[in-house]
Amino acid sequence: xxxxxxxxxxxxAYSGNQEMDAILYFIAAVPFAFISVPLVxxxxxxxxGSTKIGEYTxxxxxxxxxxxxxxxxxxxxxxxxxxxxGSIFMINSDAAINLYLMGLFVIPTSMILGLLLLIFLQxxxxxxxxxxxLPLVAISFVFDxxxxxxxxxxxxxxxxxxxxxxxxxxxxxxxYFPPTTVQERLGIQGQMKGLHLETIDHxxxxxxxxxxxxxxxxxxxxx
Numbered sequence: 349x350x351x352x353x354x355x356x357x358x359x360x361a362y363s364g365n366q367e368m369d370a371i372l373y374f375i376a377a378v379p380f381a382f383i384s385v386p387l388v389x390x391x392x393x394x395x396x397g398s399t400k401i402g403e404y405t406x407x408x409x410x411x412x413x414x415x416x417x418x419x420x421x422x423x424x425x426x427x428x429x430x431x432x433x434g435s436i437f438m439i440n441s442d443a444a445i446n447l448y449l450m451g452l453f454v455i456p457t458s459m460i461l462g463l464l465l466l467i468f469l470q471x472x473x474x475x476x477x478x479x480x481x482l483p484l485v486a487i488s489f490v491f492d493x494x495x496x497x498x499x500x501x502x503x504x505x506x507x508x509x510x511x512x513x514x515x516x517x518x519x520x521x522x523x524y525f526p527p528t529t530v531q532e533r534l535g536i537q538g539q540m541k542g543l544h545l546e547t548i549d550h551x552x553x554x555x556x557x558x559x560x561x562x563x564x565x566x567x568x569x570x571x
Contacts, residue, residue: 349379350494351513361428361435369428373437377420380498381413384452387487391459394480395466412451419444433503445499453495460488482523489516 357372385406392402423441430436439445467481489512496509522530 350376350383358435361430366428366430369430369435370425370437373425373428374421377417377498380494381416381420381448381452382410383491383494384409384456385413387456387491388459390487391456391463391484394463409452409456412447416444416448416452419447429503431503434506436500436503436506438501439499448495453491457488457492460484460491478526479523483520486516486519486523489513489519 353372353376357369357376360366360368360372388409389402389406392405393399396402419441420439423439423444425437426440427437428435464481464484467477467484493509493512493516497506497513500506500509
C-alpha cells in the first residue's frame with residue numbers, strides 16, 4: 349500500500365510533474381504511518397496468544413501514527429530533489445521525525461529483537477523456530493528500510509533501502525515456502541511438507557513451560 353503510490357510517484361517525477369509527485373508522497377505516507385500497527389499486533393499475539401491485548405496495544409500505535417501524520421501534513425515537505433536514481437522529499441518537521449523514530453520505530457524494533465532472542469533461547473522444533481523467526485527477520489528488514497527510504501536525503505540511500513525492502517519481502521515468502529535445499533539443510537524437509545495448509549497457533553508460551561521433552565512437539569491452541 350505504501351509502495352504502489354511510491355511507484356507511481358517515481359513515474360510522475362520522471363515526467364517532471366512535481367505536483368503529482370508531492371501528492372503521491374502524502375498518499376504513501378498514510379499506510380507508512382500505520383505500518384507498526386499490524387507489526388505490534390503480530391508480536392503481542394505471538395507472545396501472549398491474546399488478540400485482545402494485541403488490539404489494545406495496536407490502538408496506541410494507531411494514535412501515535414495519527415499524530416505523525418498530523419505533524420507531517422501541518423509542516424509540509426521540502427523538495428523534491430529529482431535525480432537519475434529517484435525523487436527525494438525531506439520532512440519539514442523535526443517533531444514528526446522524532447515521533448516516528450521514538451514512538452513507531454524504536455519500540456517495535458526492540459520488540460522484534462527481544463522476541464527473536466526469546467525464540468532462540470527456547471527449545472522448540474526447528475520448523476516452528478524457522479516459521480516464527482524468519483518472518484520476524486523479514487518484517488524487520490521491511491520495517492527498518494522503509495523508514496530509511498522515507499527519511500533518505502541521498503538518492504543512493506533511497507535505492508539501497510528499497511533493495512532491502514525487496515529482500516525482506518522475499519524472505520517473508522521463503523518463511524512459508526522454503527526451497528527444498530533450505531529444508532534439507534535445516535533437517536525439516538519432512539516436517540514442512542503441507543505445513544502451510546495447517547492451522548497453527550504461533551504462541552510460543554507452550555515452549556516457555558517446557559511441557560514436553562519431545563523435539564517434534566506440535567503447537568496446539570491454548571484453548
